[in-house]
Structures are given as structure tokens and as C-alpha cells.
Amino acid sequence: MPARPSTSCPRRARVPLTGERARAVLVAGAAGATTVRGRPHNPKRRGKSLMSHRAGAAAGQPATSPVDLSRVCRFGANATFPEGPDPDSVIGKKVVERILDAIETQTMVRFLSGPGVGKSATVRSVCEAAGYDTFVINxxxxxxxxxxxxMPVQHKGTRVLETVLTNDLLRxxxxxxxxxxxxxxxPSQVVASQLMELYNGSIAGVPIPNLAAIIACDNDASHAGVSVMDLAQGSRWRTVAVTRADTPFKAALADRFPDVDLAPAFEAYERIETRWPGALDKLQPRTLEHVLYNILRGQPAEWGLPLLAGPRDHLRDSEGRVVTHEALPMLAAALNRPYLRDADMADKTRTAVRRAITEGRTxxxxxxxxxxxxxxVTSVAAEYADRYRVVYLNGPNDSPDNRVAxxxxGEGGFAMWLTRDLRDPDDPRGIIVILDEIWRARTAVMNMFLEVLQERTFCGVDVNIHAIIAMTNPREVHGVPMxxxxxxxxxADRFDMSIDVTSDLSLAYEWLIDAYGEVAEVVIDWHKECLDDTARVFANPRVLEGMIIAWRRELDKxxxxxxxxxxxEVLEECVPLLRERAPVPLHDLYAMLSKRTVPQISRILRDLDRYVELLAQRDEHGGPVHGGAHEEVLSAIKQCELSQLQKAREGILALVRHLPQQFKFSLISGNKGDRQRYFIDLFVEVERQAAARAR
Known part of the structure; x- marks a missing residue:
């Protein structure tokens, strides 16, 4: 059977979108807002198109100056691109083409990919560079x-309700x-239904003025939290698959780090995919930015990989093998930076919190x-109170209804009002947002948090957010579910730094000692020496504080x-009671406290002269006579927190002078950060004093 002749008008041949043509298209769009592809933009040109009833589409004022294609993402010259990025090599031509098609033909385009590819930033930049205002609906x-x-109004003497649109759409x-x-x-079927009407160019029956196009950026259904779109919605969209190759992510990253030549890192990035196919699925541009940031700041590269309420989301090849610590060192080497692992990092909580605040990071x-x-986090943020103020949001208890209305x-529109702590006109300081218990939040609150992280806005309102610090528990701690x-x-991939401090209790120990003194030192000795990992989960520092306060009260009585x-019994009452009392053995603690046992290091320092004499004794072969004393002193020193060591520096100095060399080495190699520096300084002082005595 011969083919049936087409009755539709023939379409002109599609011309590939080269850099120069894209430049001309964007210049045309910017030179006159009613001009697209060199022709007058007429929203009713196609007669009864699905969106032809949109009132006033593309009828605004033209932009004042032409837009260069390199302005699509506002890139300039930097260390990676000394003469600026070449539009032909960095601009995603397919994305530009589809956006301009959507504006010209009044169709809706949905860009689909995994998270972190850069599709949203690219779409926004293309639209704004082409001379269009954008409004993001999260x-x-x-x-x-x-x-x-x-809104209530008077109409011919009758009180009626009239639907008004937000000023974001009107002005x-x-x-x-x-x-x-x-x-x-x-988040709900009500919102899904509102979106269906929005796709027709109106909200609650009110046409959206000056509407040129609707473009969606979506994650595909293979990712958790993403629903499969039903036919009623899906049939409205022209869906375009997007990969990192379609976005100018290299130029964007070079713009983020303008003083660093990232060209070698980009070459290493491509070699990772060649060597371990599939590894880059977990190292998309947004994750890559976080990894590069941590490498350049001398921090573990893996801090840039997200934590999924427990394990870190490591890079894996197509066979599922973890290749994180094989692939990321290639990026560090390309940047001439050392490759650090999380285990190498001391004082990571202090480092990360202060860096987030000083550099405005997440x-x-x-x-x-x-x-x-x-x-x-709250105490550190308070140190910067002259520049920043804290807004505390709690996942389980907060709600958008409590923050915005x-x-x-009075002029036919409305605006969103925020609570004063979010938008105080009398307080120009930047905001440090603390998102507590972030992964315990209800869906509505979690989505509110996501907007804060992604856009640094609150219900669409710009707020002066400087830094964002979120806290969470893992889903399981040493076998105990949370x-x-x-x-x-x-x-999870919205954070510049993601650190796990599940096993790091040093900050809590330091605080307890500083707040409660010797009783806290005894309790901490018991916590370290007498409990296993599971018992320490239940007897966490918050529980320890309760025990210390209760016992001090008992001593007063x-x-x-x-x-x-x-x-x-007062100690037992502080142990968490879940379905039953948590398995925390208290016999040793009660014995230590009731006998008013002093901490091990305090006991040694009270008898300092005797211990120094024991440590100094040597046999005819030069070996220690009292080896047990050396091990006792070493164990006591290792158990001390840094504040204890600093307080007893002179006594510690007298003791370590007589320790065997291998013990001294273990005190340096077995510590990191400030503790390691403490012992290095201590042994330098030992050598200085020995040299002075020799003279």
C-alpha cells in the first residue's frame, strides 16, 4: 500500500546549532523579547495549540543589550580558561536548542537526568541570557x-473572594x-492537581501574565523519592534526557575555582571513567565540585561524597567494586595536592565547622x-555573633506553616511573609542555618530543607543565608538501630562537606571535664576502659552528664x-530505658565513685617523685627495672584528653623524659592534630633540657 500523503505543512529542515548560530539566536532573543529565531514571537501563531490561550505570552519589554553565548553561565577568564571558555566546547547545544524550541513552539520541555548533573543551572542561565525572566517553582x-x-474584595456592594497571584508571577x-x-x-495530590492547571498557563483560573514557556528539570525514576509520572502529566511534556556532556559543567567548575588550573583534573576525571566504567555515575558534576573543594582545602577528598544516614556513597565500577580510594587520588595528584583519607584527619569536627562558617559552606x-x-556547632557559631546570627530548624518539629504565610x-497581588528570625529588616547579619535531625524530618519539612540547601531561599523568598550546617544520626550505631x-x-549530595563523627567523642569528653572536673574524669576513665562499643552507644556523653550531675548531688547529701x-540507683536511673533498661554495667563505676577514686593520671601526678624514680631506674644492660611502671604511665597518658595533658604539662614532662624510645614514638604516631603537636612540642622540650644539662 502506498504511503498516505501528509496533510500537514512541511517543516523546514533543522539546521545544527553551531556556536555562531546559537550566538545569533540568543542575540536575537535578547535584542527583542518578542523575537525568537529572527521572527516575531507570536504565541497565537499556531492557532489552537494546547497553550494558545496563555494571556500576554512574551509581550514584555526587550532586553537592553545583546547577550553573548559565553554569558549563558556568566563565565569569564580564569586559570583553567585564560581567554575564557570556548562556547562551542562548553555549552550544551542540545539543551539550548530544546529551550529555544519550547519558547518558539509554546511546548513544554522536561529535562531528565540523575541528580547533580547541572541541568537546572544550565536551563536558568540559558533563559536569562536569552532575555527572559525566570521563576523557579520548587x-x-x-x-x-x-x-x-x-482575597476578600467588595464587588458591586457584595463581599466576594477573588483569587490573586503571587507577586513573583505578576511583577x-x-x-x-x-x-x-x-x-x-x-508532596501531595493537591499540589499535583495544581501543577496540571499550571501547565495550561493558569493558576486557580487566573492566567499567568507574560508567560513565554514552562520548562521542567527532573530526576529520573531510578532514584529514591521520585515517583513515576502518570500519563496525564507525562503526555504534556517533551522529555529530553540530559547527561553531564550536555551541560557546561567544566566551565562552571573553573568559574567556582578561578585561581586553580583544573585542566589536569578534568583529564584525570575522564580517565577515571575509562579505567573504571560506571564510576562517574556517583561522581557527577555537583559531587565532583565537592570533592575538588575538599582536595583544594587540604581535607579528605571523600568528604565530598554524600553520607546516606550511615555508609558513605562510595564510587563503584560497573561490577560493583568500590574504587573510591583508587579514583580520587588521581584527582588529587592532578592538582598537586596530597590525598588524605578520613582516618588521617584529626579534629575534623572543629576543622569542618569553622570552615563552613568562615567560607559560607554547607x-x-x-x-x-x-x-x-x-x-x-551552636557554641562555635556564637563566636561569630558580630557577623552572623543563628536560625535553628528542627526536622521532627518544624513546619512551613510555622515559618511563612x-x-x-493591597495592589492585586500577595507576597510571602517570613518569621522575623528569617528576615529581620533591623538585622543585616548573615544567617547560619542549623538543620537539626535533618533525616528525621517529615516529608513537607524535608522538602523545605531541600529548598534551603539548593536555592538558599525559604518558600521562594530570598533570605540572607551565609552557611548551612545539618546534623543527623546514622540509621544504626554499633548494631543499635535509630x-x-x-x-x-x-x-544527601547537597553538602560541600559530609563528615562522620560517630566514633569521635573527644569534644564531648573535653566539655564534660571542663564543666564538671574530677568526677567527670573518673566517669570518662570508666567509659573508656570498662565498656564495650555497644554499651558506649547507650551510655553516650549526654547520659554521662546525667550520671555526673546525679552523683555530685549524692555526694552533697x-x-x-x-x-x-x-x-x-541514681546511676541506673540515668541509663536509657527503652523497652527495657539498656545493657550498661555500672558496678565498676559505682565502685570507683563510691571510693572517690581519682583518675589514673591524677593518682600518678600526686605521687610524681616516686614514679619518676621508678622510671629512671635501669639494670646493668640499661633496660628499665620497673617495666610495669612505664606501661602504667604510658596507659594513663594515652587515656588523657588534651585539656588534661595541657593542665598537667610540667608533670607529664617529668614522666616522659624517662620513657623508652618506642613509647615516645607511640605517643607521636598514635595521635593526630593538636594532640600530636602537643607531644612533639613536649619531646622537643625534653631534648632542649637535656642539652642544657649537658652543658
Whole structure:
């Protein structure tokens, strides 16, 4: 059977979008906002198109100057591109082509990929460079009152409700492109239905003025938290698959680090995929930016990989083999930087928190409950109170309803009003946002947090966010389960730094000693020496503080009441009672406290002269006579927190002078950071004093 002749008008042949043609197209779009591809932009040109009823589409004022293609992502010259990036090599031509098609033909385009590819930033930059205003609708944090509300008015003497739109949609002088972020994550059926009407160019029956196009950026359904779009929605979109090759991510990263030549790192990046196929699936451009940042700051490269409420999301090849510590060293070597692993990093909580605050970064701290994460972050942030103020958001308890409300402006529109702590006109300081218990948040709150992380806005309102620090527990600590949700990668991959401090109790120990003195030292000795890992999970530093306070109260009673004996029951009452009392053996602690045992190092320092004499004795072969004393002293020193060592420096100096060389070496090699520097300085002082005595 012969082919049936087409009755439709023939389409002109598609001309490939070269750099010069794309430049001409964008210049045309910017030179006159009603001009696309050199022709007048007429939204009704196609007659009864699905979107032809949009009122006033693309009827705004033209841009004032031509737009160069290199401005699509506002790139300039830097160490990687000394003469600026070449548009032909860095601009995703397919993305530019599809965006301009959407504006010209009044169709809707949905760009689809995994998280972190850079599609949203590319779409926004292309639209703005082409002369269009953009408004981002973050669907996961959207709720019906965000875009339109009913407002009471007088109409011919009758009180009626009239639907008004948000000022974000009304106050536009140029044609508007709506960028719909993650439509597959609609938080409710109400929002999904509102989106269906939005796709027709109106909200609650009110046409969106000056609307030129609707473009979506979405993650594919293979990622957690993403729903499969139903036919009623999916049939409206022209869906375009996007990869990192379609976005100018190399130029964007070079712009993020303008003083560093990233060309060798980009070459190493491509070699990783060649050597371990599939490894770059977990090292998309956003993750790569985080990894590069940590390498350049002298921090573990793996801090740039997300923590999924427990394990780190390591790089894996196509066979599932972990290749993180084989692939990331290639990037560090290309940048002439040392490759550090998380285990090599001392004082990582201090380092990461202060860097996040001073450089305005995002940080996730994952740790066991009760170790002092929130208290430490809050105390450090308070040191910068002259420049920044803290806004505390709690995952389980916060809600968008408690933070934002739509308010009519009296001019036919409305704006979102925020609580004063988020937008205080009398306080120009930047905001440090603390997101506590982030992975315990309800869906609505989690989506609100995601907008804060992604856009640094709150319900679409710009706020002066400087840094964001989030805290969470892992889903399991040494076999003990926690009621923590598992985040999907699109959420977890929003942090410049992600650190795990589950086994790091040093900050909590230091705080307890500083706050409660010798009783805290005894309790901490018991915690370190007498408990296994599981018992330490239940007897966390928060529990230890309760025990210390209760025991000090018992001692006060014992001293003031003749015949009163401190009771072990007060210690048991501090142990968490879940379904049953947690398995924390208290017999040794009660014995130590009731006998008023002093910490091991304190006992040695009280008898310093005798221990120095024992340590100094040697047999005829030069070996120690009292080897047990050396081991006792070494063990006591190793158990000390840094503040204890600093307080007893002179006594420690007298003791370590007589330790065997291998013991001295273990004190240096077995420590990191400030502790290691303490012992290095100590042994330098020992050698200086020995040289002085020799003279």
C-alpha cells in the first residue's frame, strides 16, 4: 500500500546549532523579547495549540543589550580558561536548542537526568541570557497557597473572594519562563492537581501574565523519592534526557575555582571513567565540585561524597567494586595536592565547622546521639555573633506553616511573609542555618530543607543565608538501630562537606571535664576502659552528664547528712530505658565513685617523685627495672584528653623524659592534630633540657 500523503505543512529542515548560530539566536532573543529565531514571537501563531490561550505570552519589554553565548553561565577568564571558555566546547547545544524550541513552539520541555548533573543551572542561565525572566517553582516544597490565594474584595456592594497571584508571577517586565523543579516529587495530590492547571498557563483560573514557556528539570525514576509520572502529566511534556556532556559543567567548575588550573583534573576525571566504567555515575558534576573543594582545602577528598544516614556513597565500577580510594587520588595528584583519607584527619569536627562558617559552606555532621554535635556547632557559631546570627530548624518539629504565610499587598497581588528570625529588616547579619535531625524530618519539612540547601531561599523568598550546617544520626550505631529515614542521593549530595563523627567523642569528653572536673574524669576513665562499643552507644556523653550531675548531688547529701550513703540507683536511673533498661554495667563505676577514686593520671601526678624514680631506674644492660611502671604511665597518658595533658604539662614532662624510645614514638604516631603537636612540642622540650644539662 502506498504511503498516505501528509496533510500537514512541511517543516523546514533543522539546521545544527553551531556556536555562531546559537550566538545569533540568543542575540536575537535578547535584542527583542518578542523575537525568537529572527521572527516575531507570536504565541497565537499556531492557532489552537494546547497553550494558545496563555494571556500576554512574551509581550514584555526587550532586553537592553545583546547577550553573548559565553554569558549563558556568566563565565569569564580564569586559570583553567585564560581567554575564557570556548562556547562551542562548553555549552550544551542540545539543551539550548530544546529551550529555544519550547519558547518558539509554546511546548513544554522536561529535562531528565540523575541528580547533580547541572541541568537546572544550565536551563536558568540559558533563559536569562536569552532575555527572559525566570521563576523557579520548587515542587517538593510547594503548597497550594504558595502561588495563589483567595482575597476578600467588595464587588458591586457584595463581599466576594477573588483569587490573586503571587507577586513573583505578576511583577514581571520581561517575558517569563517558569522553571518547574522536580515535578515528580509533588508532596501531595493537591499540589499535583495544581501543577496540571499550571501547565495550561493558569493558576486557580487566573492566567499567568507574560508567560513565554514552562520548562521542567527532573530526576529520573531510578532514584529514591521520585515517583513515576502518570500519563496525564507525562503526555504534556517533551522529555529530553540530559547527561553531564550536555551541560557546561567544566566551565562552571573553573568559574567556582578561578585561581586553580583544573585542566589536569578534568583529564584525570575522564580517565577515571575509562579505567573504571560506571564510576562517574556517583561522581557527577555537583559531587565532583565537592570533592575538588575538599582536595583544594587540604581535607579528605571523600568528604565530598554524600553520607546516606550511615555508609558513605562510595564510587563503584560497573561490577560493583568500590574504587573510591583508587579514583580520587588521581584527582588529587592532578592538582598537586596530597590525598588524605578520613582516618588521617584529626579534629575534623572543629576543622569542618569553622570552615563552613568562615567560607559560607554547607556541612553535614553525622554522629551517634548525645555526643554534643548541636551544642558544639551552636557554641562555635556564637563566636561569630558580630557577623552572623543563628536560625535553628528542627526536622521532627518544624513546619512551613510555622515559618511563612501569604499576605495580600493591597495592589492585586500577595507576597510571602517570613518569621522575623528569617528576615529581620533591623538585622543585616548573615544567617547560619542549623538543620537539626535533618533525616528525621517529615516529608513537607524535608522538602523545605531541600529548598534551603539548593536555592538558599525559604518558600521562594530570598533570605540572607551565609552557611548551612545539618546534623543527623546514622540509621544504626554499633548494631543499635535509630529511627532515622534513609535520604535519597539528591538530598544527601547537597553538602560541600559530609563528615562522620560517630566514633569521635573527644569534644564531648573535653566539655564534660571542663564543666564538671574530677568526677567527670573518673566517669570518662570508666567509659573508656570498662565498656564495650555497644554499651558506649547507650551510655553516650549526654547520659554521662546525667550520671555526673546525679552523683555530685549524692555526694552533697553524703557530706551534709551523717550516715547517708550514695546510692547506685541514681546511676541506673540515668541509663536509657527503652523497652527495657539498656545493657550498661555500672558496678565498676559505682565502685570507683563510691571510693572517690581519682583518675589514673591524677593518682600518678600526686605521687610524681616516686614514679619518676621508678622510671629512671635501669639494670646493668640499661633496660628499665620497673617495666610495669612505664606501661602504667604510658596507659594513663594515652587515656588523657588534651585539656588534661595541657593542665598537667610540667608533670607529664617529668614522666616522659624517662620513657623508652618506642613509647615516645607511640605517643607521636598514635595521635593526630593538636594532640600530636602537643607531644612533639613536649619531646622537643625534653631534648632542649637535656642539652642544657649537658652543658
Amino acid at each position: 515542587v517538593p516544597s510547594l503548597y497550594p497557597e504558595r502561588l495563589a490565594i483567595p 514581571r517586565e520581561r517575558p517569563l519562563v517558569l522553571i518547574v523543579e522536580e515535578p515528580s516529587r509533588a 556541612l553535614l555532621i553525622q554522629g551517634a546521639p548525645g555526643v554534643g554535635k548541636t551544642a558544639y 501569604p499576605m495580600p499587598d 529511627h532515622v529515614g534513609k535520604p535519597d542521593r539528591a538530598h 553524703q557530706d551534709s547528712r551523717p550516715g547517708y550513703k550514695a546510692d547506685q
